[in-house]
Amino acid sequence: MRLSIRNTLLLLLMFVLLLAIGLNSLFGHMVARHEVNEVFDAELAVSAKLIKGLLNEKDLIGDLPRIAEALQESLGTVQPAQPELEAYERTRLIQVWQQDGSELIFRSPGAPEYALAPMRKGFYHHDGKSGEWVVYVTDLPQANSWLMVGEYPYARAEIIDELGQVFGVSGVIALIICSLVALTAIDYGLGPLKQLGAVLRRRSLNNLQPVDLVRTPKELRPVVEGLNQMFARLSAGLERERRFVADAAHELRTPLSVIKLQTQHLQGLDCHDLKEELQQLEQSADRSGRVVEQLLLLARLDEEQSPQKEQLDLAELCRRTLAELHFKADKQGCALGLDSQPEHILLRANATMLEVAIRNLIENALRYAPGSAVDVALNADSQQVELTVRDHGQGVSDSELQRLSERFYRAGVTSHGGAGLGLSIVARIADVHGARLRLANHPQGGLLVTLTFARGEGE
Template sequence: MSLTRTLILLVASIVMLIASAAATWSYIESNHELEELFDAELAQSTRVVQGLVQHLATTQSSEALAGILRETLQLPDGALEEGDYDEILPDGTGHKYEKKLAFEVWTAKGTPVLDTLSANDDQALTPGYAWSEATGFQWRTFTLQDPKTGYWIRTAQREEIRQELSQELALSNILPLLVALPLLVIAVAFAIQVGFRPLRKLEQPIRHMDPESIHPLDTQHAPKEVTGLVGAVNGLLKRLDDALERERRFSADAAHELRTPLTALRLNLEIIDDKYPGEFSELTASVDRMVHLVEQMLLLSRVDSGAGFNPGDHNLSDIVTQSIADVSPLALQKQIEPSLDDQTGHATIRCQAALINTLMRSVLANAIQYSPAGTCVDTRLQRLENGYRILVCDQGPGIPEASRDKALGRFSRLDQRLGSGAGLGLAIARRIAELHGGALDLLDRQDGQPGLCVSIWLPPHPPTA
């Protein structure tokens, strides 16, 4: 799992956990505060009725007091029936929650004056808050006794309406948090992605760094937290570049130093061969293979270093045609017929013609070397949307797919019984293709016949340094 994904999941989980705890705490606290607010309103309603009772008790008779209270506080029969209406009733005659409120009034001796609750009035009247059951519902009540008149007054509120209102208000308090939570998680993920952007910028040079052009990473724009790591990587790259340079220098020097004694040995063998014809033919062939190996090592060293790589505009068709002509003597020795199918007509690319010619001769020579006598080596030049493709197919034994990466390696010969090379031809060809920004791959023949196809892709322009 990537560090970015780990941080996003970790931070998002922490944010969601904290937000959930905050939402739960807010919901509980909101419910508690709203319950206290409802209790305060219940007490206030009771004191309003108390004031009304005080006024009527001093100005009206007991019968008139009861009548006025019923007219004022008791709803008429059939009023506010449950139905499909809004909270405010038609014509503004009331509110549907009025049915959830009830009032009771008793005289100082406990005689009922008003009872809209229809609760059990046999219980002792005590001041304060309590819970009561009536009409199949739980009611929250507040009772007090008027000190001037002695009347007992109680206001009741149905539990379900209290819960409904408190839950709606509590949810409305945490709703913005619930809505903002997904946005917060997205913002956290975006912030982490942006924060890791400098690391991704450091990754790109390493990902596309070529072994032949190793360079240190830019430490000026590296995040402070990874400056030490970048410095360590730069040290490693410097040591690796030095080691590769020593290896390239050794290969070039060794090949160069071997060229002179091998040439002298070859000349001496020619002199001896004139005196004793045919007796030293195997030794001469071995020296020729050594000379060829030295030449390939020198060529590989130059290609690896990229020294003298000065591409220009050249006709790829002409280069391929010339390469086939160069290997024709080798093909004639094995009675192999090379062919060219040029589907481009005039393929102009920016390249170094000598290197592309070397690439083609290496691939064609390899195909001829491993093809049976009397067969064909077919070359096809195609135009693609992003460049050109050269396909060289032989009718030899082929290479199993599992061994193809190894076959493209240096000094690799899968079957020592076939051919006499040193295993550098395909490695040199692939390196030349990569130097031009292209690629070399080994494929099966598409016509079902035995053999191997070497696919070379070259862009119209090589990448700039």
């Protein structure tokens, strides 16, 4: 079962909190243990020094019982009115040994007959089968003996255990409180994500407007920006599809009506008149096919944002295209010419698209300037490549010049059979390649179309 982001974050945060509180409790317990032991060790040392100071080392047998009894009464007696202090009662164990350890001079009630600790100065902790105690050892130089003062560590252990319980309970309470705060913080932090989900669920199919959230965190901003970019691309794609359908319906309505009328007309003709009518029908079908082909090409170009490019010889591409169109130009009485400076021009571009652009420019010149020459010129330097196509026709008026690249716009008469898409396709190919398209009337007559490409490194 997959966990939600909210539950995953909560579990991870609780784990981190549990680890942090556990480590803090453990460290606090260790510090408390150290401090409690230091306090009790210091008190034990003070007791030993107090006994040493009160002793008359010349009369140990007389002083020690009295001092031990007084010490026990002061440390081990708890008033009945204070039962809560019973856990902290402490019993002092006192031994006095000869310097060489050969004789036990004195031991308090409860102290064993063997030495509580080694006979040298310092603190010692004994934990064995015979019992557990903490001992402080000091010397009695005048009496040539050792004084050992010990205690059972029950009180300090009780305090340490209670402190450990306090740390544990406080840690659990802190974990619960922090978890509730973390849950609230996570819900607040994930609020924009929930809002985004709600906005997207409420959206209709036709609503492709950008998403605008009340609060957009830094981490969520790339997601929102990506969604808005996707909505923009979808909107542009739908608009292109609607425009394609509208353009196709507009352009195909007339030729299909003509084909229908011609078909109806053929039904009433004699056999010897059918050939001419069939030729006209074929021309109408060809024109409709060209319109559909150009519309599809234009739709593909609208979709293409970064075509695959390769290193090609633009001059060779122009020569090949001119050779393919030579028969058509010769049929219309047009002369095709190419002037390339230098002879080979390398350019990084999409070969298929450039071939379509060159073909459209030449066919457009042949269509609107029949019987005249069509000149193709190439010029290149280190910065750019310039392709020009010029016909020797009548040119176009200045008012029409700027509209030639509009879709379905045909300058002058409309009897040339074009669909008004050729220069639109060339303009789109130029945009895809980052080239510049210019249309102008040549000073000596005719239309001059110029495509300027920027040259990249290594070309």
